[in-house]
Amino acid sequence: MKLPRYATLCAALACxxxxxxxxxxxxxxxxxxxxxxxxxxxxxxxGPKSLLQQQLQVLPRVPAPGSGGIELxxxxxxxQGHFPLxxxxxxxxxxxxxxxxxxxxxxxxxxxGAFTLRPQVTLALRPDNLYDSDDLRLGCEQALAYARxxxxxxxxxxxxxxxxxxxxxxxxxVVAHGGMEARLAAxxxxxxxxxxxxxxxVVTFRFNGAGHVQLVTAxxxxxxxxxxx
Numbered sequence: 001m002k003l004p005r006y007a008t009l010c011a012a013l014a015c016x017x018x019x020x021x022x023x024x025x026x027x028x029x030x031x032x033x034x035x036x037x038x039x040x041x042x043x044x045x046x047g048p049k050s051l052l053q054q055q056l057q058v059l060p061r062v063p064a065p066g067s068g069g070i071e072l073x074x075x076x077x078x079x080q081g082h083f084p085l086x087x088x089x090x091x092x093x094x095x096x097x098x099x100x101x102x103x104x105x106x107x108x109x110x111x112x113g114a115f116t117l118r119p120q121v122t123l124a125l126r127p128d129n130l131y132d133s134d135d136l137r138l139g140c141e142q143a144l145a146y147a148r149x150x151x152x153x154x155x156x157x158x159x160x161x162x163x164x165x166x167x168x169x170x171x172x173x174v175v176a177h178g179g180m181e182a183r184l185a186a187x188x189x190x191x192x193x194x195x196x197x198x199x200x201x202v203v204t205f206r207f208n209g210a211g212h213v214q215l216v217t218a219x220x221x222x223x224x225x226x227x228x229x
Contacts, residue, residue: 030117032074032096032104039093039119045146051139052146053124055090060112063196070112076104087166088191088200088222090120120192121146123161123224133178133213136161136205136224143226159229160206164191164222167200174203178213191223 035056042054058072072091074081079099083091096104108115123139140158165173165186172183186201204227205215 030106032099032106035106035117036100047145048142051124052121052142054119054121056093057118057120058089059116061114071109073107073109074099074104076102079104129217131215137207140226156228160227162225162227163203165201166222169201170218173218175216176213178211
């Protein structure tokens with residue numbers, strides 16, 4: 001199966017058999033065990049994943065523009081917790097044994113109605129905002145290998161990566177150093193396939209013909225997603 005150029009690993013993960021987009025809500029809540037089973041594959045994966053990270057994303061059935069300050073709430077008999085969502089509505093999945101045993105409820109701190117939870121695997125961020133093209137390529141290859149391990153992708157290759165930034169970021173938030181300096185401009189786009197908000201600044205860096213390049217970001221990206229072809 002050949003995916004479009006903008007397709008990322010998250011798009012493939014949304015096609016898990018029997019679980020179209022992770023854990024589904026029948027109302028305004030999701031069972032903890034459903035979310036756990038949607039995300040545990042990455043935790044158990046034994047292949048290289050040192051340059052990857054996994055988070056859990058909330059997708060409201062009805063997109064809510066400007067939905068900031070939302071938290072994912074865990075509520076069980078003895079298990080309680082609240083986990084802030086970033087601008088892409090993602091958070092690190094709370095691994096809580098008590099919540100699993102009790103099959104706690106996952107809710108949102110704001111009433112957005114029915115929602116879906118799905119795993120998102122992206123490239124790990126660097127605190128110094130410096131990215132080597134060789135590391136980005138290796139991270140993309142790790143993501144591709146993981147997708148193939150789960151039989152989510154057929155023949156394909158890593159074409160590049162997408163840097164997703166917060167709204168209001170600089171017009172050219174990425175500078176490439178290699179031979180000649182180049183400022184890479186952002187274009188409006190969705191952080192992940194299937195997201196309702198396509199107004200985030202996104203910079204696409206393609207590996208073909210780029211040679212060895214060092215990329216410097218003006219701010220910490222919200223996410224770096226692999227680009228498959």
